[in-house]
Amino acid sequence: MTQANLPAPAADILARLADVLETRRPQAGGDSQTSYTAKLLARGPDAFLKKIGEEATELVMAAKDGVPERIVSETADLWFHCLVALTHYGLRPEDVLAELARREGMSGLEEKAARKQ
Ligand SMILES: N=c1c2ncn([C@@H]3O[C@H](COP(=O)(O)OP(=O)(O)OP(=O)(O)O)[C@@H](O)[C@H]3O)c2ncn1[C@@H]1O[C@H](COP(=O)(O)O)[C@@H](O)[C@H]1O
Structure with missing residues:
Protein backbone atom coordinates (compact mmCIF):
# COMPACT_ATOMS: atom_id res chain seq x y z
CA MET A 1 0.00 0.00 0.00
CA THR A 2 1.48 3.32 -1.00
CA GLN A 3 1.31 6.48 1.08
CA ALA A 4 -1.40 7.82 -1.25
CA ASN A 5 -3.64 4.79 -0.56
CA LEU A 6 -3.49 5.06 3.22
CA PRO A 7 -7.00 5.58 4.64
CA ALA A 8 -5.88 8.16 7.21
CA PRO A 9 -2.67 9.78 8.37
CA ALA A 10 -0.49 7.05 9.87
CA ALA A 11 -0.32 8.82 13.24
CA ASP A 12 -4.14 8.77 13.42
CA ILE A 13 -4.22 5.01 12.87
CA LEU A 14 -1.67 4.42 15.61
CA ALA A 15 -3.48 6.79 18.00
CA ARG A 16 -6.86 5.14 17.33
CA LEU A 17 -5.40 1.68 17.84
CA ALA A 18 -3.76 2.83 21.09
CA ASP A 19 -7.14 4.17 22.26
CA VAL A 20 -8.66 0.72 21.66
CA LEU A 21 -5.77 -1.05 23.40
CA GLU A 22 -6.19 1.17 26.49
CA THR A 23 -9.75 -0.16 26.85
CA ARG A 24 -8.29 -3.70 26.96
CA ARG A 25 -6.22 -3.03 30.13
CA PRO A 26 -7.31 -5.05 33.19
CA GLN A 27 -7.89 -1.72 35.04
CA ALA A 28 -10.22 -0.62 32.23
CA GLY A 29 -12.22 -3.84 32.41
CA GLY A 30 -10.62 -5.59 29.41
CA ASP A 31 -12.26 -8.96 28.85
CA SER A 32 -9.86 -11.86 28.16
CA GLN A 33 -12.75 -13.95 26.84
CA THR A 34 -13.45 -11.59 23.95
CA SER A 35 -10.17 -9.74 23.37
CA TYR A 36 -6.73 -11.07 22.40
CA GLU A 55 7.30 -11.43 15.97
CA ALA A 56 10.75 -9.86 15.51
CA THR A 57 12.14 -13.28 14.62
CA GLU A 58 9.26 -13.88 12.18
CA LEU A 59 10.01 -10.53 10.55
CA VAL A 60 13.68 -11.48 10.16
CA MET A 61 12.66 -14.74 8.49
CA ALA A 62 10.21 -12.97 6.17
CA ALA A 63 12.87 -10.44 5.22
CA GLU A 69 3.61 -9.04 1.63
CA ARG A 70 5.03 -11.16 4.46
CA ILE A 71 7.50 -8.43 5.45
CA VAL A 72 4.60 -5.97 5.74
CA SER A 73 2.41 -8.45 7.62
CA GLU A 74 5.13 -9.43 10.11
CA THR A 75 6.08 -5.79 10.64
CA ALA A 76 2.42 -5.04 11.43
CA ASP A 77 2.39 -7.91 13.94
CA LEU A 78 5.56 -6.57 15.54
CA TRP A 79 4.25 -2.98 15.70
CA PHE A 80 0.97 -4.21 17.18
CA HIS A 81 2.72 -6.11 19.97
CA CYS A 82 5.02 -3.12 20.64
CA LEU A 83 1.87 -0.99 20.99
CA VAL A 84 0.51 -3.52 23.51
CA ALA A 85 3.75 -3.11 25.49
CA LEU A 86 3.52 0.71 25.33
CA THR A 87 -0.05 0.46 26.62
CA HIS A 88 1.04 -1.63 29.59
CA TYR A 89 3.71 0.94 30.51
CA GLY A 90 1.31 3.87 30.17
CA LEU A 97 6.66 9.46 17.07
CA ALA A 98 7.88 12.49 19.03
CA GLU A 99 11.20 10.75 19.61
CA LEU A 100 11.49 9.93 15.89
CA ALA A 101 10.60 13.56 15.09
CA ARG A 102 13.29 14.72 17.51
CA ARG A 103 15.80 12.53 15.67
CA GLU A 104 14.68 13.68 12.23
CA GLY A 105 17.59 14.95 10.20
CA MET A 106 20.12 13.87 12.82
CA SER A 107 22.67 11.55 11.26
CA GLY A 108 22.79 8.19 13.03
CA LEU A 109 26.57 8.30 12.84
CA GLU A 110 26.71 11.77 14.48
CA GLU A 111 24.23 10.72 17.16
CA LYS A 112 26.31 7.65 18.00
CA ALA A 113 29.50 9.72 18.18
CA ALA A 114 27.77 12.22 20.52
CA ARG A 115 26.75 9.35 22.82
CA LYS A 116 30.39 8.40 23.38
CA GLN A 117 31.40 11.90 24.62
N1 LIG B 1 -3.72 -5.14 14.95
C1 LIG B 1 -4.06 -6.10 15.64
C2 LIG B 1 -3.35 -7.36 15.58
N2 LIG B 1 -2.27 -7.74 14.88
C3 LIG B 1 -2.03 -9.03 15.22
N3 LIG B 1 -2.94 -9.44 16.13
C4 LIG B 1 -3.07 -10.76 16.74
O1 LIG B 1 -1.84 -11.17 17.27
C5 LIG B 1 -1.89 -12.59 17.46
C6 LIG B 1 -0.50 -13.16 17.37
O2 LIG B 1 -0.21 -13.61 16.13
P1 LIG B 1 0.50 -15.02 15.88
O3 LIG B 1 0.86 -15.01 14.44
O4 LIG B 1 1.63 -15.22 16.81
O5 LIG B 1 -0.71 -16.03 16.15
P2 LIG B 1 -0.98 -17.07 17.31
O6 LIG B 1 -0.09 -18.22 17.13
O7 LIG B 1 -2.46 -17.33 17.25
O8 LIG B 1 -0.64 -16.31 18.69
P3 LIG B 1 -0.47 -16.94 20.13
O9 LIG B 1 -1.76 -17.68 20.46
O10 LIG B 1 0.74 -17.83 20.09
O11 LIG B 1 -0.26 -15.76 21.02
C7 LIG B 1 -2.96 -13.12 16.52
O12 LIG B 1 -4.03 -13.61 17.30
C8 LIG B 1 -3.40 -11.88 15.74
O13 LIG B 1 -4.79 -11.85 15.46
C9 LIG B 1 -3.78 -8.43 16.38
N4 LIG B 1 -4.84 -8.33 17.22
C10 LIG B 1 -5.51 -7.15 17.27
N5 LIG B 1 -5.16 -6.04 16.52
C11 LIG B 1 -5.88 -4.75 16.66
O14 LIG B 1 -6.28 -4.62 18.01
C12 LIG B 1 -7.67 -4.38 18.08
C13 LIG B 1 -8.22 -5.00 19.35
O15 LIG B 1 -8.09 -6.41 19.30
P4 LIG B 1 -8.74 -7.31 20.43
O16 LIG B 1 -8.17 -6.86 21.72
O17 LIG B 1 -8.38 -8.74 20.14
O18 LIG B 1 -10.22 -7.07 20.38
C14 LIG B 1 -8.24 -4.99 16.80
O19 LIG B 1 -9.45 -4.37 16.45
C15 LIG B 1 -7.14 -4.67 15.81
O20 LIG B 1 -7.29 -3.33 15.34
Whole structure:
Protein backbone atom coordinates (compact mmCIF):
# COMPACT_ATOMS: atom_id res chain seq x y z
CA MET A 1 0.00 0.00 0.00
CA THR A 2 1.48 3.32 -1.00
CA GLN A 3 1.31 6.48 1.08
CA ALA A 4 -1.40 7.82 -1.25
CA ASN A 5 -3.64 4.79 -0.56
CA LEU A 6 -3.49 5.06 3.22
CA PRO A 7 -7.00 5.58 4.64
CA ALA A 8 -5.88 8.16 7.21
CA PRO A 9 -2.67 9.78 8.37
CA ALA A 10 -0.49 7.05 9.87
CA ALA A 11 -0.32 8.82 13.24
CA ASP A 12 -4.14 8.77 13.42
CA ILE A 13 -4.22 5.01 12.87
CA LEU A 14 -1.67 4.42 15.61
CA ALA A 15 -3.48 6.79 18.00
CA ARG A 16 -6.86 5.14 17.33
CA LEU A 17 -5.40 1.68 17.84
CA ALA A 18 -3.76 2.83 21.09
CA ASP A 19 -7.14 4.17 22.26
CA VAL A 20 -8.66 0.72 21.66
CA LEU A 21 -5.77 -1.05 23.40
CA GLU A 22 -6.19 1.17 26.49
CA THR A 23 -9.75 -0.16 26.85
CA ARG A 24 -8.29 -3.70 26.96
CA ARG A 25 -6.22 -3.03 30.13
CA PRO A 26 -7.31 -5.05 33.19
CA GLN A 27 -7.89 -1.72 35.04
CA ALA A 28 -10.22 -0.62 32.23
CA GLY A 29 -12.22 -3.84 32.41
CA GLY A 30 -10.62 -5.59 29.41
CA ASP A 31 -12.26 -8.96 28.85
CA SER A 32 -9.86 -11.86 28.16
CA GLN A 33 -12.75 -13.95 26.84
CA THR A 34 -13.45 -11.59 23.95
CA SER A 35 -10.17 -9.74 23.37
CA TYR A 36 -6.73 -11.07 22.40
CA THR A 37 -5.14 -7.87 23.73
CA ALA A 38 -6.95 -8.11 27.06
CA LYS A 39 -5.75 -11.71 27.41
CA LEU A 40 -2.17 -10.67 26.66
CA LEU A 41 -2.23 -7.68 29.04
CA ALA A 42 -3.82 -9.75 31.82
CA ARG A 43 -0.97 -12.27 31.54
CA GLY A 44 1.57 -9.50 32.16
CA PRO A 45 4.89 -8.38 30.64
CA ASP A 46 6.42 -11.85 30.17
CA ALA A 47 3.58 -12.76 27.79
CA PHE A 48 3.71 -9.70 25.50
CA LEU A 49 7.50 -9.35 25.65
CA LYS A 50 7.79 -12.97 24.49
CA LYS A 51 5.44 -12.16 21.61
CA ILE A 52 7.63 -9.17 20.62
CA GLY A 53 10.64 -11.52 20.44
CA GLU A 54 8.69 -14.04 18.36
CA GLU A 55 7.30 -11.43 15.97
CA ALA A 56 10.75 -9.86 15.51
CA THR A 57 12.14 -13.28 14.62
CA GLU A 58 9.26 -13.88 12.18
CA LEU A 59 10.01 -10.53 10.55
CA VAL A 60 13.68 -11.48 10.16
CA MET A 61 12.66 -14.74 8.49
CA ALA A 62 10.21 -12.97 6.17
CA ALA A 63 12.87 -10.44 5.22
CA LYS A 64 15.36 -13.21 4.52
CA ASP A 65 12.78 -14.81 2.19
CA GLY A 66 12.26 -11.41 0.57
CA VAL A 67 8.48 -11.66 0.16
CA PRO A 68 7.12 -8.06 0.42
CA GLU A 69 3.61 -9.04 1.63
CA ARG A 70 5.03 -11.16 4.46
CA ILE A 71 7.50 -8.43 5.45
CA VAL A 72 4.60 -5.97 5.74
CA SER A 73 2.41 -8.45 7.62
CA GLU A 74 5.13 -9.43 10.11
CA THR A 75 6.08 -5.79 10.64
CA ALA A 76 2.42 -5.04 11.43
CA ASP A 77 2.39 -7.91 13.94
CA LEU A 78 5.56 -6.57 15.54
CA TRP A 79 4.25 -2.98 15.70
CA PHE A 80 0.97 -4.21 17.18
CA HIS A 81 2.72 -6.11 19.97
CA CYS A 82 5.02 -3.12 20.64
CA LEU A 83 1.87 -0.99 20.99
CA VAL A 84 0.51 -3.52 23.51
CA ALA A 85 3.75 -3.11 25.49
CA LEU A 86 3.52 0.71 25.33
CA THR A 87 -0.05 0.46 26.62
CA HIS A 88 1.04 -1.63 29.59
CA TYR A 89 3.71 0.94 30.51
CA GLY A 90 1.31 3.87 30.17
CA LEU A 91 2.97 5.14 27.01
CA ARG A 92 1.53 6.18 23.66
CA PRO A 93 2.61 5.86 20.02
CA GLU A 94 2.77 9.67 20.04
CA ASP A 95 5.70 9.38 22.50
CA VAL A 96 7.61 7.22 20.00
CA LEU A 97 6.66 9.46 17.07
CA ALA A 98 7.88 12.49 19.03
CA GLU A 99 11.20 10.75 19.61
CA LEU A 100 11.49 9.93 15.89
CA ALA A 101 10.60 13.56 15.09
CA ARG A 102 13.29 14.72 17.51
CA ARG A 103 15.80 12.53 15.67
CA GLU A 104 14.68 13.68 12.23
CA GLY A 105 17.59 14.95 10.20
CA MET A 106 20.12 13.87 12.82
CA SER A 107 22.67 11.55 11.26
CA GLY A 108 22.79 8.19 13.03
CA LEU A 109 26.57 8.30 12.84
CA GLU A 110 26.71 11.77 14.48
CA GLU A 111 24.23 10.72 17.16
CA LYS A 112 26.31 7.65 18.00
CA ALA A 113 29.50 9.72 18.18
CA ALA A 114 27.77 12.22 20.52
CA ARG A 115 26.75 9.35 22.82
CA LYS A 116 30.39 8.40 23.38
CA GLN A 117 31.40 11.90 24.62
N1 LIG B 1 -3.72 -5.14 14.95
C1 LIG B 1 -4.06 -6.10 15.64
C2 LIG B 1 -3.35 -7.36 15.58
N2 LIG B 1 -2.27 -7.74 14.88
C3 LIG B 1 -2.03 -9.03 15.22
N3 LIG B 1 -2.94 -9.44 16.13
C4 LIG B 1 -3.07 -10.76 16.74
O1 LIG B 1 -1.84 -11.17 17.27
C5 LIG B 1 -1.89 -12.59 17.46
C6 LIG B 1 -0.50 -13.16 17.37
O2 LIG B 1 -0.21 -13.61 16.13
P1 LIG B 1 0.50 -15.02 15.88
O3 LIG B 1 0.86 -15.01 14.44
O4 LIG B 1 1.63 -15.22 16.81
O5 LIG B 1 -0.71 -16.03 16.15
P2 LIG B 1 -0.98 -17.07 17.31
O6 LIG B 1 -0.09 -18.22 17.13
O7 LIG B 1 -2.46 -17.33 17.25
O8 LIG B 1 -0.64 -16.31 18.69
P3 LIG B 1 -0.47 -16.94 20.13
O9 LIG B 1 -1.76 -17.68 20.46
O10 LIG B 1 0.74 -17.83 20.09
O11 LIG B 1 -0.26 -15.76 21.02
C7 LIG B 1 -2.96 -13.12 16.52
O12 LIG B 1 -4.03 -13.61 17.30
C8 LIG B 1 -3.40 -11.88 15.74
O13 LIG B 1 -4.79 -11.85 15.46
C9 LIG B 1 -3.78 -8.43 16.38
N4 LIG B 1 -4.84 -8.33 17.22
C10 LIG B 1 -5.51 -7.15 17.27
N5 LIG B 1 -5.16 -6.04 16.52
C11 LIG B 1 -5.88 -4.75 16.66
O14 LIG B 1 -6.28 -4.62 18.01
C12 LIG B 1 -7.67 -4.38 18.08
C13 LIG B 1 -8.22 -5.00 19.35
O15 LIG B 1 -8.09 -6.41 19.30
P4 LIG B 1 -8.74 -7.31 20.43
O16 LIG B 1 -8.17 -6.86 21.72
O17 LIG B 1 -8.38 -8.74 20.14
O18 LIG B 1 -10.22 -7.07 20.38
C14 LIG B 1 -8.24 -4.99 16.80
O19 LIG B 1 -9.45 -4.37 16.45
C15 LIG B 1 -7.14 -4.67 15.81
O20 LIG B 1 -7.29 -3.33 15.34
